[in-house]
Amino acid sequence: MLTIIPNLPDHVFGVRASDEVTQDDLKQVLLPGLEALSERYKEIYYLLVLETDVKNFTAGAWIQDLIAGVKHLTQWKKMAIVTDQKSVEKFTDIFSYVSPGEAKGYELSELPQAIDWLSIKES
Template identity: 70%
Template sequence: MLSIIRETPPHVFGVRATGQVTADDLKSVLLPGLEVLTQQYGEIYYLLVLETPVENFTAGAWFQDMIAGLKHFTKWKKAAIVTDEKTVEKFTDAFSYVAPGEFKGFPMSLLDEAIDWLTIKT
C-alpha cells in the first residue's frame, strides 16, 4: 500500500510503502502525485519511505514504477529512498550515475536528513 506523506516541503512529493504494493497503488497514488508536482513545479523532488521489503511490490507495481520514471524522465531532480534494506540503499545511490537528477539512499534513522536533503533545490 502507498500512502502520501503530508509532512514534506510543498515541492516534495512523499509516499510511504507498507505491506503489499500493487499497480493500483501506483496508479492511484504515485502517478497522480508526480503529475501534480510536474504541473506545479516542472520538476520532481521525491521521497519514498520503504517500510516493506521490495519483494512486496507486485510485478504490476514495478511496471507502473518504470512507466512513471520514463514518463517524467527529464523532470527528476532529487529522489530520496529511505529504507533499512542496505541493498536498496546502495542501488539507489548507484542509480544516480545512469539517470538524470540525484538519487540517494538513506537508512530509516536518517529520515529527517533525507527530507532536509530534498528541501534544497538544485
Template identity: 55%
Template sequence: MLQFINDLPDNVVGIHAIGEVTKDDFERVLIPKLDDLVKRQGEINYILVLETDVANFTVGAWWDDIKVGLKHFTKWKKIAIVTDQKAVEWFTSNVFRFMAPGQSKGFPLGQLDEAVKWVTEE
C-alpha cells in the first residue's frame, strides 16, 4: 500500500510504502501527487519511505513506476529513499544517481528527518 506522507513542505511529495504495493496504489496515490507537483513547480523533490520488501511490488506497480519515471524524466530534482534494506539504500546512493537526472540519496529509516532536510534544501 502507498500512503501520502503529510506535514512535508509544499515542494516535496512523500510516499510511505508498506505491505503489498499495486498498480492501483500508483494510480490513486503517487501519480496524481507527482503530476500536481510538476504542474505547480516544474520539478520533483521526492521521498519514499520503503517499509516493505521490493518483492511486494506487483508487476503492475513496477510498470507504473517505470512509466511515471519516464513521464517526468527531466523533472526529477531530488529523490530520497528511506529504508533499512541495505541493498536498496546502496543502489539509490551509488547506481540510481547515474540513471536519472537530479540527485538521489539513500537513508536508513532512523534518519527520516535528515532525508526530509536533504530533499527540501536548495
C-alpha cells in the first residue's frame, strides 16, 4: 500500500510504502502525485519511505514504477529513499551516479535528515 506523506515542502512529493504494493497503488497514488509535481514545478523532488520489503512490490508495481521514471526522466532533481534495508540504500546511492538528478539512501531513523535534504532546491 502507498500512502501520501503529509506536511512536506510544497516542491516535495512523498509516499510511504507498507505491506504489499500493487500496480493500482502506483496508478492511484504515485503517478498522479508525480504528474502534479511535474506540471507545477517542472522538476521532481521525491521521498519514498520504504517500510516493507521490496519483495512485496508486485510485478505490475515495478512496471508502473519504471514507466514513471522514464516518463519524467529529465525532471528528477532529488530522490531520497528511506529504509532499513541496506541493499536498497546502497542501490540508491549507486543509482545517483547513473541517473539525472541525485539519489540518496537514508535509514528510517534518518527521515528528518532526508526531508531536510529534499527541502533544499537545486538551482
